[in-house]
Amino acid sequence: MTYIDSLKKIKKKQFSPVYLLYGTESFLIQDLKKQLITYGLMEQDKDTNISSYDLEETPIQDVIADAETYPFFGERKVIFAHNPLFLKAKPDKVSFEHDLDLLQSYLNQPVDYSIIVFIAPYEKLDERKKVTKLLKKQSELIPCQPIKEWELGQWIKDMAKSSNVSIDEQANDALIQEMGSNLLMIQSEVEKMALYVGDGGKITKAVADELISSNPNSSGLKLVDAVIAADLGKAILIYKDLEKAKEEPIVLVALLASQFRTILHAKLLKQKGYSQNQMVQQLKAHPYVIKMSLTREKNFSATQLQTMLVLCTDTDAQIKQGRMDKNLAFELLLNQMIAIRKGKNEKQGIGAF
The missing domain is CATH 3.40.50.300 (P-loop containing nucleotide triphosphate hydrolases)
Structure with a gap:
């Protein structure tokens, strides 16, 4: 049943x-x-x-x-x-x-x-x-198995309805991006926003952006989006918020590497004719992660993504070996990634280390 x-x-x-x-x-x-x-x-x-x-x-x-x-x-x-x-x-x-x-x-x-x-x-x-x-x-x-990625939106709408509020599509998407498929966390966030907007109110994207609690994995996606937008200021602001939350730069380097590695894999598999479902099976990743990676891969060439992964590896080594201050190293990594996104010489970015 x-x-x-x-x-x-x-x-x-x-x-x-x-x-x-x-x-x-x-x-x-x-x-x-x-x-x-x-x-x-x-x-x-x-x-x-x-x-x-x-x-x-x-x-x-x-x-x-x-x-x-x-x-x-x-x-x-x-x-x-x-x-x-x-x-x-x-x-x-x-x-x-x-x-x-x-x-x-x-x-x-x-x-x-x-x-x-x-x-x-x-x-x-x-x-x-x-x-x-x-x-x-x-x-x-x-x-009681995890729900499917395409069912998340309706679940969130039902949760909002149970709290006597409504939620728009952009806020719905923001909640999924931040919380993934963790229904317990999603419910907690919906209840919090419902209290904020009051009975009969509407949860908008602005409300979601203001109230949804951040987590490191979703912030990794936000950093990727800042790189895609070539917005260094936004990337640094996201990093500073994570720094206040006691997130270590070495962990954030790993998160970025993981994000860009998945984007690269999705790009390469797409070139080979794989469907989204086949990618989920091949990469053993959540469908939403693959969906987001396919959206983002269009903004990079395979060479750019490979270069960014080299930068992550080099930054990781710099921090672990104590050859550079960890905060400076991470900010420099963001700077170099955005330089690559803007189409500057990739080797110049690596040489900056």
Whole structure:
């Protein structure tokens, strides 16, 4: 069952005795947990009728014993069982044994006053195992995998709508560029901007630029954009903001190198006739990263990009060997990259070191 379909059932108070949430998208997992608590328990029972176990530290028999114990107050319990490592192909070793026969017995006859929620933050489950097959059959299975790049925009619109505001396309794009596909961070930023614009307000690009929290990876993209625009002043301002945030120049050199390396790879693969999806598979990168790289590669020749990567390598060595002040070295790197972007002699840029 999909996340959306499960959410609809939960909000109608149509609960399953056992849930299995699996996948690596923490936002979906956290939201399902929140909704199960909100709709599954009365307000006065939320302090006493919620249990949480880590199955890497606690045997499953303790979870079953808790589930089979009738709640002292309220009509039901909600029990979260994290990290069911026995569903993995190669489970980590623990100092105790999980009684899987007891679990299988419970799955065939679960009590009606407890909801057990198994949370498996794994990309895959071992479908060959008997316990996995039974759990999938007897529970409500909800995949919680990372959403697709093309779905992000609609997710953000839905989050804004839930906060009783709207968001324009430019602000939507700015949020994706800054936060990538991290839905938890996106939700936090949307809620912050919604408070700023107020009920019924609209989140614009100007609001997004003012309020969205920066992170180093997205700032790496902003530095690339400043280089594309040949805007040294803007590049230095972005760098100074990162410097205030205690980001080390050596880390920023690596970020720039990573960005330009991906742009170069995208350019070369495009020349070979690769599609965007094929590039994602070949480079093992997020679709949004490839999309942005394809947009940016048009601004550079392959030779320019290769020269910029040499500059990054040289700057990295200069800083690590202590041959130049790290801040000066990074500012010089930005200067040289922009000189290359403007079409100046690339060898002159390298020789400046």
